[in-house]
Amino acid sequence: MERVNDLNKSPYAKSKSKKTLLKERIIKYFFTINSLVVIIIFTLIFVFLLQEGLKALDVIAIKDFVYKTVFENGEEGKLYQWYPTSEQPRFSLIPLILGSLLISIPATLISTVFGISVGIYLSEIASIKTREFLKPIIEIFAGIPTVVLGFFMLVVVASIFQDIFNPVNRLNAFLASIGLSFIIIPIISSLTEDAFNAVPKEIRMASYALGASKFQTVFRVLIPTAMSGLSASIILGFGRAIGETMIVLMASGNAAELSFELFRSARTMTATIAAELGEVSQDSAHYFALFFIGLVLFVITFILNMVAELILNRMRNKINY
Amino acid sequence: MRKVKIKVNELSVFFNFLQALNRVSIEIYGNKVTAIIGPSGCGKTSFLRTINRMNELIIGFRKKGEVLIDNINIYNNNIDVVNLRRLVGMVFQSSNLFPKSIYENLAFAPKIHGIKDQKIIDELIEETCTKAAIWEEIKDRLEVNALTLSAGQQQRLCIARALTIQPDILLMDEPASMLDPISTAKIEELIFDLKKKYTIIVVTHNMQQAARISDFTAFFYLGQLVEYDKTTKLFTNPSNKQTEDYLTGRFG
Ligand SMILES: Nc1ncnc2c1ncn2[C@@H]1O[C@H](COP(=O)(O)OP(=O)(O)OP(=O)(O)O)[C@@H](O)[C@H]1O
Ligand SMILES: [Mg+2]
Numbered sequence: 370m371e372r373v374n375d376l377n378k379s380p381y382a383k384s385k386s387k388k389t390l391l392k393e394r395i396i397k398y399f400f401t402i403n404s405l406v407v408i409i410i411f412t413l414i415f416v417f418l419l420q421e422g423l424k425a426l427d428v429i430a431i432k433d434f435v436y437k438t439v440f441e442n443g444e445e446g447k448l449y450q451w452y453p454t455s456e457q458p459r460f461s462l463i464p465l466i467l468g469s470l471l472i473s474i475p476a477t478l479i480s481t482v483f484g485i486s487v488g489i490y491l492s493e494i495a496s497i498k499t500r501e502f503l504k505p506i507i508e509i510f511a512g513i514p515t516v517v518l519g520f521f522m523l524v525v526v527a528s529i530f531q532d533i534f535n536p537v538n539r540l541n542a543f544l545a546s547i548g549l550s551f552i553i554i555p556i557i558s559s560l561t562e563d564a565f566n567a568v569p570k571e572i573r574m575a576s577y578a579l580g581a582s583k584f585q586t587v588f589r590v591l592i593p594t595a596m597s598g599l600s601a602s603i604i605l606g607f608g609r610a611i612g613e614t615m616i617v618l619m620a621s622g623n624a625a626e627l628s629f630e631l632f633r634s635a636r637t638m639t640a641t642i643a644a645e646l647g648e649v650s651q652d653s654a655h656y657f658a659l660f661f662i663g664l665v666l667f668v669i670t671f672i673l674n675m676v677a678e679l680i681l682n683r684m685r686n687k688i689n690y
Numbered sequence: 691m692r693k694v695k696i697k698v699n700e701l702s703v704f705f706n707f708l709q710a711l712n713r714v715s716i717e718i719y720g721n722k723v724t725a726i727i728g729p730s731g732c733g734k735t736s737f738l739r740t741i742n743r744m745n746e747l748i749i750g751f752r753k754k755g756e757v758l759i760d761n762i763n764i765y766n767n768n769i770d771v772v773n774l775r776r777l778v779g780m781v782f783q784s785s786n787l788f789p790k791s792i793y794e795n796l797a798f799a800p801k802i803h804g805i806k807d808q809k810i811i812d813e814l815i816e817e818t819c820t821k822a823a824i825w826e827e828i829k830d831r832l833e834v835n836a837l838t839l840s841a842g843q844q845q846r847l848c849i850a851r852a853l854t855i856q857p858d859i860l861l862m863d864e865p866a867s868m869l870d871p872i873s874t875a876k877i878e879e880l881i882f883d884l885k886k887k888y889t890i891i892v893v894t895h896n897m898q899q900a901a902r903i904s905d906f907t908a909f910f911y912l913g914q915l916v917e918y919d920k921t922t923k924l925f926t927n928p929s930n931k932q933t934e935d936y937l938t939g940r941f942g
Contacts, residue, residue, distance in 0.1 A: 497749065571786035578744055579799040580776035580855055589802065594789055687789050687835075 415667070422664030425657035434462050434661070451625040451641065453655040460658050462665065464625045468635035471542045472617055473610035475631065476549035480610075481603050484554045488561025488602075493587055511555035519619030522548040527620070536632035540622035543631040548616040553606040560605065564598025565591055567684070597684030601677040608673035612666060614639040638662045695720035695859065695889045696741060701755035703736050703913075705748060710736040712913040713755065718906075723885050725904035725921065726893045729936070732910040734893045735783055738861045741891070742778035743771050759859070776803065779857030781865050783893075785844035787851070792839070793832040795847065799855045814854055821883070822850035823876035842868045849877065853884075860884060862892045866899065878903050897937060901925050909933045 385393075436447040437459045450459040487507060491500050526547065527539055536543070568591055576586040592599070614637075622634025623644065642659050649656045696718040703711035711733045718724050726734045739745040740757055743764065756763050764774055787795050796815045805811055819825035824846040828839075836847060845868045852860065862881070866874045881890055881903050894900050900907055901921060908918040909930075917924060917933045928934045 569786075571782070571784070572788055574744065574747060574782065575786040575788065575851075576798075577747060578742060578775055578780045578782070579802070579851070580772055581798075581802050582772045585802045589798070590788060 418660065418664055418667060421657060421660035423661075425654070425661035428654040428657055429460050429661075433460050434658075436461050436463070449627050451636070453645070453658060458654065460654075462638070462662065464627045465636060465638045465641055465662065466665075467627065467629070468542070468621070468625065469611055469637040469639070471629065471631065471635050472545045472549065472621060472637055473607060473613075475543065476546040476553055476610045477603065477607045479546065479550045480553035480557050480606050483550070484557025484602070484606065485561050485599060487554065487558035488565065489587060489591075491558065492562045492565040493583065493591065507555050507558060510551050511559075513552070515552065515613065515615035516619070518548055518551055519616040522616065522620040534632060537630065538622045538624070538632070538634040540620055540634060541632045542621055542635040545617045545621035545635070545637075546631070548620045549610050549613055552613065552616070553610055556609055557602045557606045560602030561595075561599060564595035564602065564684070567598060568594045594687075595684070597680045597687070601680045601684075604673050604677040604680070608670045608677070611673075612639060612670050614643050618643050638666055642666075692722075693720040694718070695759065697758040697761070698740075699756045699758070701737075701740060701757060702753060703733070703740060703745065704750075704752040705736075706750035710913055711740075714910075714913075714915045715755075716908060716915055716918055718889065718891065720889045721885050721887075722905040723881055723890045723892060723903055725900035725907045726891060726910060727895070727897065727900050727907060727936070728910035728916075730895075733913045734910055735863055737910065738780065738863055738891060738893060741859065741861060742775050742780055744775075744780065746771070776855055777858045778861065779852040779855050779859070780861040781849050781852045781863060783863040783867075785841065785848050785868075787836040787839075787844055787847060789835065789837055791833050792828050792836045792847065795836045795851055796832075796854055799851065803855065814856075815850075818850040818853040819847075821853060821880050822846045823873055823880070824850055842870065842873060845869060846873060846877070849880070857888060859889045859891070862890065864893055864895065867895070874899070897925075909936060911936070 436449050437457075439446050439448050439457075448459055449461045449463040451461055451464050452459040491504060491507075495503065522544055523540070527544055530536060530544055531539055534543070572590060572594065573586060576590045581589065617637045618640040621636060621640060623636045623640055624634035625636040625641070626633065628635065642662055645655070646659050649659060694717045696716075698714055698716045698718075701711055701714045702709065714733075714737065726737065728734055736745065740753065741759075741764075745751045745753070753765075756765060758764070759778075762769075788798065790798075793815070796819070797811050800811045800814055805814075816825060816829075819828065824843060827843060828847070836844065839847060845865065849862075849865055852862075865881075866877050869877060878899065881892065884890060885905075892900075892904065904921045906918065907921045907924045909916045909924065909928075909932075911932055917928060917930045919929070924933065925937065928937060
């Protein structure tokens, strides 16, 4: 007994008071419960999407999402068409996927060139004053309601493009690409800037002290070091381009054609859901098909985000030993 | 016989509102080793960085006064800073290797300075690494990421990398702070060797080291140059009370 008493007097023997314990517990539960709520809601959304989307496979054969076999004059043919309201509905996703790619790939390419240039300019070339002035202006673009941008493309830019490019359709894939670029450039440029800022300043100093010019420092030291960050920014930009709805709905013309031409109307997966879900009767094949598109979109963006996250982790490991 | 290589006139350095150097005037001699000593925060690194104009990369830097190398004011508007930094090499206080392979770290400077011949680059790398006493440890693994080396190995690699630009003046900021006695001895030998060709300024917190390797010593305190003299004189018979106190460990 005596030894126990002695131990209790030791400064090491101090145990947490009831008040501290209670406080810690409240803090812990507060954050845990909030996180759980968010996670549960997200899971429910995903489960709902999965359920409704997979029901489509009960009504529509998976082959029919690719093409519909038709017999005409005794000959067999394949129709790659999205025509869900026809008497013989056709549910091919190919024209929609093609439309999405035809719009988002050029948008990503344009945004990569401009976004990375702007990012490099902001982090390495611009003076502090210029940067503080320009950064918010560029970031505002990412925050403009997309319906406003879409409207602007539809009314103003479409007319300008009509004079310059003489497109097949006034509203076309290229117009939508440019519209998308307005929101993706800021995404890529700010992620590029982050990637460059993540390069320790000691490394920059080392390069300059070895007699490298700014140009050499950017291309031989900073870009290679920030490469993973740059790749991730492009992938995330592409993910946003695939998922964006309002601009493409307003500017692309929305014709679900099997076309590879930039200056023709095109229709994306997102615009299809947005345009048709309001009119479709619930529990019809068409209804489930739209959910299936949603599922496809979800999987695509999920994979893109995962890949970007993996690449970013690799970069962190490379810099921090 | 003694040739003035670097002449600093009334140099003051500011970082925003903080004054790091206060009207420093000093003449540094060519083909000699000059040691800079003084307590932490007294402006040693800031002083070194004015000689290759690295301070300019720091936000909020301002300076007054002038720095002349070979009688040319290196802060003149028409001076090419990139060229200046090819002539004035620097080993930083803490290792700052690129997150690239050992080889890429060493080949970086020769490549950007236009050496194309692979053989010349390889010879240069072996030569500088041997001088920096690191060659034996890395020659079989030039392809591994330089950041996986130990702190002392990284420090010696930084020295080797600084030598690859074949500078005219070499600034070394505590180049042996992480090294064991054997590597330290080798780096001191290197410094002794290099002064035949280069002008060297070494910052060190190790008084014995300053006494061993330098011809001249400058004692900085609170941003001011307190005393500057031949090393033998400054260490045995300092004329300033503050210098004496610092050397005998009474403050700092
Ligand atoms: N990058 C910087 N930004 C702002 N202030 C700085 C910077 N570098 C140095 N200073 C300031 O300048 C003063 C001198 O610093 P300096 O690094 O030259 O000291 P030092 O003598 O090299 O010290 P140490 O022996 O610890 O390396 C310090 O007060 C420091 O806070
Ligand atoms: Mg220092």
